[in-house]
Amino acid sequence: MKWDEFFVTGEPMIYGAMVSIVVASLAIVIGLTYFKKWGYLWREWLTTVDHKRIGIMYIISALLMLFRGGVDALLMRSQLAIPENGLLDAQHYNEIFTTHGVIMILFMAMPFIIGLMNVVVPLQIGARDVAFPRLNAVSFWLFFAGAMLFNLSFVIGGSPDAGWTAYFPLASNEFSPSVGMNYYSIAIQIAGIGTLMTGVNFIATILKMRAPGMKLMKMPMFTWSVLITCVIILFAFPVLTVALALMMFDRMFGSQFFTMANGGMDMLWANLFWVWGHPEVYIVILPAFGIFSEVIATFSRKNLYGYSSMVGSMVIISLLSFLVWAHHFYTMGHGAMVNGVFSITTMLIAVPTGVKIFNWLLTLHKGKIEFTTPMLYSLAFIPIFTIGGVTGVMLAMASADYQYHNTMFLVAHFHYVLIPGTVFAVIAGFYYWFPKLFGFRLNERQGKLAFWVIAISFNVTFLPLFLLGLNGMTRRMYTYSADTGFGPLNMIATIGAFGLAIGFIILVYNIYWSFRYAPRETNGDPWNARTLEWSTHSPIPDYNFAIVPTVQGRDPFWEHKKGGHQLYKGNYEEIHMPNNSGQPVILGGIFFFFGFAMIFGWWIPAIIGGLGVIVMLAVRSFERDHGHHIPVREIEETEARLRGEQA
Amino acid sequence: MKRKGLLLAVFSALLVLLTGCNSLAVLNPKGPVAKTQSNVIIFSMLVMALILLVVYVLYIFMLTKYRASKAAPDYEPPHVEGSKWLEFTWIAIPVVIVTILSVVTVRTTNALDKVPAGYEDQKPLVIYASSSNWKWHFSYPEEGIETVNYVNIPTNRPIEFRLYSYGPITSFWVPQLGGQKYAMSDMVTKLDLVAEHEGSFIGKNSNFSGKGFADMEFEVLAMSNAKYGEWVNEVKNTAAPLTEEQFNSLLDTAKVGRQTYSSTHLEFSPAPEGEHAGHNHGGGSDDNSQMDHSDMDMNMDHSDTKDDGAEHASHGN
Numbered sequence: 001m002k003w004d005e006f007f008v009t010g011e012p013m014i015y016g017a018m019v020s021i022v023v024a025s026l027a028i029v030i031g032l033t034y035f036k037k038w039g040y041l042w043r044e045w046l047t048t049v050d051h052k053r054i055g056i057m058y059i060i061s062a063l064l065m066l067f068r069g070g071v072d073a074l075l076m077r078s079q080l081a082i083p084e085n086g087l088l089d090a091q092h093y094n095e096i097f098t099t100h101g102v103i104m105i106l107f108m109a110m111p112f113i114i115g116l117m118n119v120v121v122p123l124q125i126g127a128r129d130v131a132f133p134r135l136n137a138v139s140f141w142l143f144f145a146g147a148m149l150f151n152l153s154f155v156i157g158g159s160p161d162a163g164w165t166a167y168f169p170l171a172s173n174e175f176s177p178s179v180g181m182n183y184y185s186i187a188i189q190i191a192g193i194g195t196l197m198t199g200v201n202f203i204a205t206i207l208k209m210r211a212p213g214m215k216l217m218k219m220p221m222f223t224w225s226v227l228i229t230c231v232i233i234l235f236a237f238p239v240l241t242v243a244l245a246l247m248m249f250d251r252m253f254g255s256q257f258f259t260m261a262n263g264g265m266d267m268l269w270a271n272l273f274w275v276w277g278h279p280e281v282y283i284v285i286l287p288a289f290g291i292f293s294e295v296i297a298t299f300s301r302k303n304l305y306g307y308s309s310m311v312g313s314m315v316i317i318s319l320l321s322f323l324v325w326a327h328h329f330y331t332m333g334h335g336a337m338v339n340g341v342f343s344i345t346t347m348l349i350a351v352p353t354g355v356k357i358f359n360w361l362l363t364l365h366k367g368k369i370e371f372t373t374p375m376l377y378s379l380a381f382i383p384i385f386t387i388g389g390v391t392g393v394m395l396a397m398a399s400a401d402y403q404y405h406n407t408m409f410l411v412a413h414f415h416y417v418l419i420p421g422t423v424f425a426v427i428a429g430f431y432y433w434f435p436k437l438f439g440f441r442l443n444e445r446q447g448k449l450a451f452w453v454i455a456i457s458f459n460v461t462f463l464p465l466f467l468l469g470l471n472g473m474t475r476r477m478y479t480y481s482a483d484t485g486f487g488p489l490n491m492i493a494t495i496g497a498f499g500l501a502i503g504f505i506i507l508v509y510n511i512y513w514s515f516r517y518a519p520r521e522t523n524g525d526p527w528n529a530r531t532l533e534w535s536t537h538s539p540i541p542d543y544n545f546a547i548v549p550t551v552q553g554r555d556p557f558w559e560h561k562k563g564g565h566q567l568y569k570g571n572y573e574e575i576h577m578p579n580n581s582g583q584p585v586i587l588g589g590i591f592f593f594f595g596f597a598m599i600f601g602w603w604i605p606a607i608i609g610g611l612g613v614i615v616m617l618a619v620r621s622f623e624r625d626h627g628h629h630i631p632v633r634e635i636e637e638t639e640a641r642l643r644g645e646q647a
Numbered sequence: 648m649k650r651k652g653l654l655l656a657v658f659s660a661l662l663v664l665l666t667g668c669n670s671l672a673v674l675n676p677k678g679p680v681a682k683t684q685s686n687v688i689i690f691s692m693l694v695m696a697l698i699l700l701v702v703y704v705l706y707i708f709m710l711t712k713y714r715a716s717k718a719a720p721d722y723e724p725p726h727v728e729g730s731k732w733l734e735f736t737w738i739a740i741p742v743v744i745v746t747i748l749s750v751v752t753v754r755t756t757n758a759l760d761k762v763p764a765g766y767e768d769q770k771p772l773v774i775y776a777s778s779s780n781w782k783w784h785f786s787y788p789e790e791g792i793e794t795v796n797y798v799n800i801p802t803n804r805p806i807e808f809r810l811y812s813y814g815p816i817t818s819f820w821v822p823q824l825g826g827q828k829y830a831m832s833d834m835v836t837k838l839d840l841v842a843e844h845e846g847s848f849i850g851k852n853s854n855f856s857g858k859g860f861a862d863m864e865f866e867v868l869a870m871s872n873a874k875y876g877e878w879v880n881e882v883k884n885t886a887a888p889l890t891e892e893q894f895n896s897l898l899d900t901a902k903v904g905r906q907t908y909s910s911t912h913l914e915f916s917p918a919p920e921g922e923h924a925g926h927n928h929g930g931g932s933d934d935n936s937q938m939d940h941s942d943m944d945m946n947m948d949h950s951d952t953k954d955d956g957a958e959h960a961s962h963g964n
Contacts, residue, residue: 090858163855169832170815175857260832263925266816267831300713306729309738331818331828333836336760340753347748351741357702358737359729364709367724371714379710386702390695397748399755400687402826403673406818406853470688472672472822474853477861484849 008158011092018155047580049133051118052540054140056437058115059430061144065108066504068151072100074501077461081494083482093478094161095180099154101164106188107147109284109418112426114143114198117226117287120433121202123533123540124220126211126549131204133578139194139201141588146191149595153183157600160184163476165277166247168258168269173251182599185248190591192240199233202226211532213551217311220531220554221297221304225290228314229283232321236279243272252601267332274325282321284418286314288425289356292378295428296360298529299375300367303555306359313352320349330398331405339398346396353389357382372527373447377428380455381420388416391466406476409469415462427454427507435526439538440518442510450506457499464489464496522644530558535567537642543575543630546639572639575630587616672822677844677869679763680825687755694744759826762805763841771807771839774798775911775918778830778852779813779898781859786911792882793889795897795906797866801875802845808838811918813898818854821867827853833925835918842869859902883909891915 008014032038045053075096079088088096122130130136153159160180162171171181206227210219219227247269249255256264297304304310326334326342360382369375391413395404404410435441473486480486525534535557536545549567553559560567594609674689676682758764762771775786776798785798800806810819810830819838820827828838842848852863870878889908894916897903917923 090861094855094858162857167816167854170855170857175815260814265833265925270816300724301715302724303726303728305727306734309729309734329829331826332831333829333834336753336757339756340749343752343756344745344749347745347752351738351745354698354741355734355737358705359734361702361705361709362727362729362733364713366727367709367713368715368718368722369710369713382706383703386699390698393745393748394688394691394695397687397691397752397755399752399759399826400684400691402759402828403681403684403688403822405827406820406855467671470671470673472820472849472851474820474851476855479861 006156008155014155021155043580046585047582049137049578049580050542051122051130051133051136052437054136055115055118057140058111058118061147062108062112062115065103065111065147069100069103069108070501070504072096072103074497076100077494077497079478080490082491083480083484083487085479088478090478091161095154095159097476098160098163102150102160102184102188105164105280105284106191107150109422110195111143113284113287113422114195116291116426116429116433117202119437120533121223121226122205122209123536123544124223124531125206125209125214126532126545126551127205127209128544128575129578130201131208132201134581134584135197135201137581137584138587139198141584142194142591143191145588145592145595146187146194149190149592150183150187153180157183165273168266169260171247172259174259179599182251185244185251186595186599189241189244189248190595192237192244195233196237196241199230199237202230203234211549211551217308218551218554221293221310222287222290224311225286225314228318229286232279232283232318235322236276236283239272240276243269243276270329270332271325274328278325278328279321282317284422286317288421289314291425291429292360292381294531295374295378295432296363298527299370299372300364302363302367304359305362307554309355310359313355316352317349320345324349327396330401343396343398347393350389350393357386373442373444373451374428374432376448376451377424380451381424384416384420384458388413388420391416404469406474407469408465408473408475411475412462412465412469419458432527435521436533436538436540440514440520441526442514443518446506446510446513450503450510453506454500454503457496457503461493461496461500464493530555532556535560541638541642543577546572546635572632572635574632575635576627577630578627579625583616583620587613590616676823677846677848678824678841679765679843680759680840681823683755683758684826687751690751691748694748698744762839766805766841769805771805772801773807773809775809775913776819776830777811777813777918778817778856778863781856781863781902783863783865784912786913788911788913790879790883791910792879792886793908793911795903797868797905798850799868799870799875799878800842801872802842802869804841804872806840808840809918809920810836810838815856816854817852817856817863819850820853821848821850823848824867829854833919835920835924845869845871862902882907
């Protein structure tokens with residue numbers, strides 16, 4: 001292989017990206033060396049098994065990916081702003097919409113959700129860590145290895161270009177001969193294994209590690225949503241694993257699962273992809289529902305309305321999410337009977353979702369609503385997401401979908417669901433739980449400004465796309481002629497997209513500003529909130545709770561504050577905590593190496609990498625690591641310090 | 648106030664959506680299939696607007712009435728567990744709505760699977776539409792002619808498009824005549840359309856199929872039966888026949904302009920249906936549903952022809 005095949009060449013933008021990657025990497029290495037932070041980074045972050053720090057690393061990675069995917073989006077919108085635009089060529093555009101989709105769903109939305117999960121769930125259930133702390137770190141490093149591998153594709157070897165759905169035979173060697181689709185199959189596979197382990201880990205955590213008295217039906221709504229999400233992960237991700245493995249066999253070892261010749265079946269890929277892909281949508285949306293439930297209850301100063309039906313509706317959504325995958329290809333030629341059945345199951349999802357919308361509205365009823373930044377995102381979610389929901393019902397009607405399928409109408413619909421749903425939720429959750437992690441609030445004025453810019457720009461961007469779809473504009477076309485009449489609405493959408501970008505820049509500036517100037521708090525409960533995580537100190541000590549809380553009701557901390565129930569009974573006792581370990585990050589590095597070699601078909605390095613993985617597993621199995629104990633005296637000192645008493 | 652402005656914008660946009668119907672291709676149908684779909688779409692929009700209205704009214708009511716800034720400083724919101732009756736209401740009403748929509752969907756989806764109502768007594772004109780590397784081939788087996796990247800059809804006569812592909816999955820879509828269907832390499836899908844107005848309509852591939860995807864447009868020219876007959880005769884008399892060699896070199900080329908031939912490629916490169924089908928999906932095609940597994944070996948032999956086509960298609964990359 002020649003160098004000019006190895007590196008992507010011929011594009012000034014790519015050269016710019018290469019230079020900036022090298023410069024940024026050098027700056028990080030030099031900075032860490034100059035400030036002597038290597039040891040700190042290794043001890044405190046790279047080897048950590050603390051769920052809070054793993055959560056923070058997930059969130060930082062997700063924010064980075066938000067900007068990577070966002071730049072993709074801006075490039076796409078710039079290209080489409082005017083007819084016959086020459087900013088991007090077809091190949092470049094195809095790569096960009098493919099990576100935009102993959103990155104936003106798998107490397108932005110999922111890790112952001114999992115990051116918040118990591119931070120919040122153990123705290124909400126009164127636990128000191130997750131069930132398998134080191135496995136949790138392995139999950140993160142596998143996700144990270146997968147994400148970095150996927151991002152590498154745009155400078156080394158070429159990005160995937162067959163759409164995030166990677167339909168065969170387009171994604172086969174025959175029609176996508178570059179290594180781009182190899183990146184797709186390997187990078188997502190590695191990250192997916194991490195996600196699957198997260199699912200197992202959190203199911204075990206939530207089922208086994210709740211504080212005494214916290215029955216299932218007393219769990220906070222976010223924890224419930226995470227539990228259900230993890231069950232979906234457990235059933236959906238193995239399908240993705242299999243589909244990606246078959247894809248890898250087809251592309252690298254000459255098997256014929258999805259090819260056009262020798263009995264391969266392109267529709268099999270579409271089915272496997274969406275059997276995972278549709279539940280995936282709910283994997284990123286259900287925790288969002290959980291976040292909104294927490295935020296809306298807190299800032300209405302009321303308990304969540306209809307708790308049981310909220311739980312029930314999520315269970316029903318999770319079941320239905322597995323029964324609707326064929327609505328992604330009504331047009332594949334199955335008969336009216338099949339399309340009819342999938343139409344009905346799809347539309348049925350609107351019922352439990354509607355229940356949740358009305359329950360949130362009734363939570364506001366007779367409340368005392370405070371318009372904080374997290375609350376603004378949660379409130380804006382309701383009207384915008386409802387548009388996404390009703391257009392979803394419209395799409396579910398098979399006969400009408402023949403006209404919407406693969407058009408901008410669909411693009412508008414899923415952005416109307418995913419942005420107010422997932423993106424607003426993670427931003428709301430980020431603002432809401434931020435003071436818990438760092439001991440100070442993000443600036444509210446800047447937060448609200450960013451919110452209004454984002455909320456308005458969002459509608460400016462995506463509302464025109466509904467009309468474009470009905471006017472016959474298909475998705476994924478890199479250009480169009482002026483006489484189609486698509487020009488003006490596309491221009492409006494592009495202006496909106498840049499508005500969104502400005503909103504996100506304000507958000508990041510807000511984080512920077514607040515780190516420097518925001519007043520620090522001593523109280524662990526800045527929002528006057530209701531659930532257990534707010535009853536411990538901010539920032540949170542390693543062990544989360546000095547004494548394991550006992551729970552009576554659904555809003556234990558609120559009841560405690562109202563003087564009803566004593567959360568912490570008894571005295572300090574020795575706390576057992578897991579030890580840090582370098583193994584997860586090393587394993588992630590080996591997986592990265594292994595994946596990279598596989599992508600290029602370098603078999604000897606790949607075998608070495610594969611053996612490396614096995615060696616790491618063997619090393620772990622022989623290790624005797626029983627963790628460590630924090631003595632009572634140290635707990636007393638820490639607690640006194642966190643209360644602000646100087647020892 | 649800003650929030651109300653936003654809502655107003657959303658509402659007025661919806662109004663534009665409903666009133667601006669005629670300028671949008673999908674809502675400006677020129678045949679019974681697109682007409683049915685347009686009716687379903689407008690009906691669903693009205694129902695959805697009603698749902699949005701209910702949610703938005705409740706929402707504005709809650710947000711204006713229960714703001715903390717309006718409440719007394721010592722106001723303590725009550726603890727409310729929920730209400731069986733209210734929760735039952737917002738389960739029951741959506742179930743009714745979904746039921747109505749389901750009935751509409753199932754009936755129309757069934758109707759769209761057949762020759763449109765009012766045209767059942769006519770023998771449909773069969774046109775094979777196949778895609779290869781960013782162009783469309785239209786074969787008229789009855790007339791024995793073939794066109795590339797444009798298709799002429801008679802008005803007020805059912806047309807049965809039989810769709811397949813020599814490469815990636817594509818989707819055959821003529822918005823003003825009716826919704827789309829996929830064209831795939833190993834099976835034939837059918838799409839029944841009728842044009843009730845003369846005119847030129849844009850057709851396109853709507854399923855991403857690689858580099859030249861954005862250019863995969865074709866013209867559908869609907870003309871009176873008499874004019875159509877004249878055109879067919881003209882083609883038969885003036886155009887050259889399509890040889891296997893020419894067809895293969897056509898498959899090799901990524902994009903071409905319009906072409907016309909006085910014979911079809913179906914004779915030497917048959918569509919993947921009947922004994923030539925790759926798989927049986929039971930998708931309503933009679934030829935497919937009668938096939939059983941004992942035929943499978945036979946299919947393998949015939950698939951050679953198809954593989955040739957596939958190979959040629961790939962050269963165009």
